[in-house]
Amino acid sequence: xxxxxxxxxxxxxxxxxxxxxxxxxxxxxxxxxxxxxxxxxxxxxxxxxxxxxxxxxxxxxxxxxxxxxxxxxxxxxxxxxxxxxxxxxxxxxxxxxxxxxxxxxxxxxxxxxxxxxxxxxxxxxxxxxxxxxxxxxxxxxxxxxxxxxxxxxxxxxxxxxxxxxxxxxxxxxxxxxxxxx
Numbered sequence: 001x002x003x004x005x006x007x008x009x010x011x012x013x014x015x016x017x018x019x020x021x022x023x024x025x026x027x028x029x030x031x032x033x034x035x036x037x038x039x040x041x042x043x044x045x046x047x048x049x050x051x052x053x054x055x056x057x058x059x060x061x062x063x064x065x066x067x068x069x070x071x072x073x074x075x076x077x078x079x080x081x082x083x084x085x086x087x088x089x090x091x092x093x094x095x096x097x098x099x100x101x102x103x104x105x106x107x108x109x110x111x112x113x114x115x116x117x118x119x120x121x122x123x124x125x126x127x128x129x130x131x132x133x134x135x136x137x138x139x140x141x142x143x144x145x146x147x148x149x150x151x152x153x154x155x156x157x158x159x160x161x162x163x164x165x166x167x168x169x170x171x172x173x174x175x176x177x178x179x180x181x
Contacts, residue, residue, distance in 0.1 A: 031147035041089035044144035078134040112136035123162035126173040
């Protein structure tokens with residue numbers, strides 16, 4: 001079953017830190033509790049992708065720290081036809097019987113900016129690392145401390161093996177984390 005705002009208000013303070021119990025929208029890209037989800041915020045940590053010109057291809061098995069430049073800022077320009085890695089301001093602790101599905105905010109998607117996030121698996125915890133992709137031929141400004149994506153929580157029977165049980169490689173990440181193999 002998809003969990004609604006009542007469930008979020010009862011349970012989410014143990015799942016999401018910091019937790020915003022209302023939907024904050026006045027002059028900001030909205031974040032906080034919505035009817036059937038939680039709109040989480042963009043942290044102020046960005047990793048821009050800057051591989052050397054001679055790089056023949058991007059290989060997820062050989063992604064190097066040297067390909068990324070890390071910076072902290074309250075706003076950031078995503079380059080035309082480019083992407084950056086970012087993370088959620090919120091730290092999530094997903095219960096064993098819950099799965100979180102994430103999708104980008106429509107405010108950004110209407111500007112040609114897409115956020116892609118894999119599911120938040122049962123018993124995964126950490127700050128969510130995700131790419132922000134700019135499909136336009138122009139730079140696009142994004143804002144830390146404001147909404148970037150929404151997570152919808154689905155509850156079911158607990159799985160036989162959770163993310164924590166299998167000692168997932170992205171467990172308890174606190175910074176923007178590159179791919180691991």
